Amino acid sequence: MELVTEYIQFWQERFSTIMSYFGEHIFISLLSVFLGAIVAIPLGIYLSKTTNNTIQTIIFNVSNIFQTIPTIALLAVMIPLLGIGYTPAITALFLYSLLPILRNTYSGIKSINPEVIESAKGMGYSSLQRLWKIEIRLAFPYIMSGVRVTTVYIISWTTLAAVIGAGGLGGLILSGLGFNDKFYIFTGTFLALILALLTDLTLGKLEKKVAYK
């Protein structure tokens, strides 16, 4: 009981700080995924269409490499180019978000029954109409699940923003670890969890609204 009172008091005292960390976290994670989606979805569609295997291999390998570079190393490389704060943090997270969205988009388009494509072509859909009215609609569940999964893990990875001066809930968690304050750790983790759940729920609803049965 005493713990609860103390925790409430913690929130009252630190409310505006917590909210500013939380706001940074939302901004960084959602913007990263948004940028990732804007780049990776068209790129994934392009890769599914191109017959140039070299380009496919290169792009998949490059986006794969981004996934495997240790964060600190990646960020250290970025400082001379992008400085510190939001820019390198968002750039790094953006790079991390590419591969899963790319993969899902690619396999979403690839998973479409070729008969459906043949049919659409034979019926007189132009390639743009086919892409927009048939292929993207059919690949949508795949693309969305790529975006959802990516969003959830980028929200958790956004804690790394705190190591390059961009703040976010990682700031609360690392502070808590640093000076042994469980309220900080709990609050940071809890808010990241809530954010991930809410975003997943919202994207899920959006997906249901747009996708076919």
Add this chain to the structure above:
Amino acid sequence: MIRLEKVKKVYDDGFQALKDINLEFKEGEINVLIGPSGCGKTTTMKLLNRLNEPTDGTVYINEKDISQMDPVELRRQTGYVIQHIGLFPHMSIAENVGAVPTLLKWDKDKIDKRVDELLNLVNLDPETYKTRFPSELSGGQQQRIGVIRALAAEPPVILMDEPFSALDPISREQLQDELLRLQKEINKTFVFVTHDIDEALKIADQIILMQGGEVVQKGKPSEVLSNPENDFVVDFIGKHRLEENRNSIPNVDEVMMEKPLTISSSESLTNAYESMKQHGVNSLVVVDRGELKGQVSIFDVIDVGVYENKLVKEVLKPFEQVVEIGTSLKVVLDLMEKNNAANIPVMNNNQFAGMVTRGSVVELLASVYANSQREGA
């Protein structure tokens, strides 16, 4: 009318898919392309909506070279049904059926009406089915939708690529029957690819049998059955079918002369006589604008006097017997025997369609015997 002229198709790997195709698809008929796999039948069909482009040669539709047309436009004017249906799983039945009209920007009410009409055409209740999705329909129902989707924008030509081959035998039979019924109602030109000879024999007006990128034989099913071009055709059709065909008694359509000499009843006897003399026949069928009046024979004319100023109608004799198209030859032969008639006219809905004569019967027999001799050899 669709015409292929000197069409060749060579793939990048050097495979010669079509060697030198010269072909006409008859308007308002079901043209069936058939042959073993790899024979070029699907390749040929896909030339017609430019899913395939010929390496050489020209495809004309109504005398227009289709390589000069916009492929997307061309495809919208050409119905297309494929083997695995290819319905759009994310669209309702109504959206699927209305897909091409939507592409053609018909207005909504018109599309709606058309969709209802088409669903009724294949006995699917619009209120029940319009809002459903393809996955909620049986295979047979899905392919019905596939077929009416191809008909939606009233294309003059409909291409069907083995449309029923994935269905169970009962649904397949039903759809074949429905296609035949539909064809009678809408009178479109169908180009239908299949590898199933029974299907081809059942639905085709014209069968085009292909092998190794070439047309081996084309004609009416009965012609192909009774007069296979070579051993390949015999093997492909199967001896048991040819046997069956020989043992089965054909109907009059296959025996009759389609265009016997006719004369109008208001012509003079002199003209009748001249016509008979010129063509070396001893009688003429008297037909007034398709209506059968009777016949006039050389003996009647001579009896009356060739140069008397009389008209055909004054000497013609009405036929004692007529038969409807589709009647078995057995019935006709019985009638000829009983009445000692040299010929019996064949009627189609009260219109004169042709004539079974002793000569045409002999011709049929000859073709069957010639055929059996080769087979026996």
Add this chain to the structure above:
Amino acid sequence: MKKLLFGSLVGMMLLMSACGNSKQIEIGTQTYTDPKIMAHIIETLIEDRTDLEVNITKDIAASPQIISSMEKGDLDIAATLFSGEVYNNHFDDLEFTTDPEETMKKAQEGFKEKYNFKWYDSIGFENAYAIAVSQDIVEQYDPQTISDLKPISDKLRFGTDTSWLERPNDGYRAFKKKYDMSFKEARGMEVRLMYEAIENDELDVITAYTVDPQIRDLNMKILEDNKNFFPPYDASVVATQKVLEEHPKVDKVLQELIGSIDTETMSGLIKKVDIEGKEAKKVAENYLKEQGYLE
């Protein structure tokens, strides 16, 4: 970065799998280099002086995790803890002071009483927070004390570690009050990236740790804490009473280390690891040989 986030968890799992053999001495270190070097020094000495085996678990996210692992019995020795640790929420109602001796006394008494740890007297070096400025700032303004930054503080880009901004007694909030100044922007970050940022002119002022070899490498200057704001962080070895009772020889070894390494020496050892890329174990062994601890 998962390691950063869940480092404590991972660390604990490693510990759990490592423990069990009472003949093996378990040593834990934080993520930074001075405790790692100390761990190898202790390891080498124990293995030289006794027949005990030593296992080191490195990169435990923060000191509080080491302390709780020792409390649970998963670790026997913390290679290095700093006297200022005593202010990290381990004790309620502890009076805050920046007096080094007082702070050391609080740590030794507090941890003995509450956890039954032996907090040795200082090894001799200190790794405290200090305000350091970049070479540019030195050349431009030549500040001597932290207070000298006050007139220009609203122009300075400030970087610090990932917890200092929120630290209760000796963090940024208290600093602003004590020195009556705040920086243009204040960013928390990984210490290695902080120096990277200084090098790339992205930061002007940082909270350095006094042993960081980069301070000298980048020609930075540590400013005098003229208002005695920062608590002392004198380095000590800490061990559980249990391990010392079971193995009295270990106590003898650890006693040897008291007052043995000063800040400058440690900074030199850290440089060998962090900047010259040598292995911490080798550096520790060489040091001990040079100093005559080993034959």
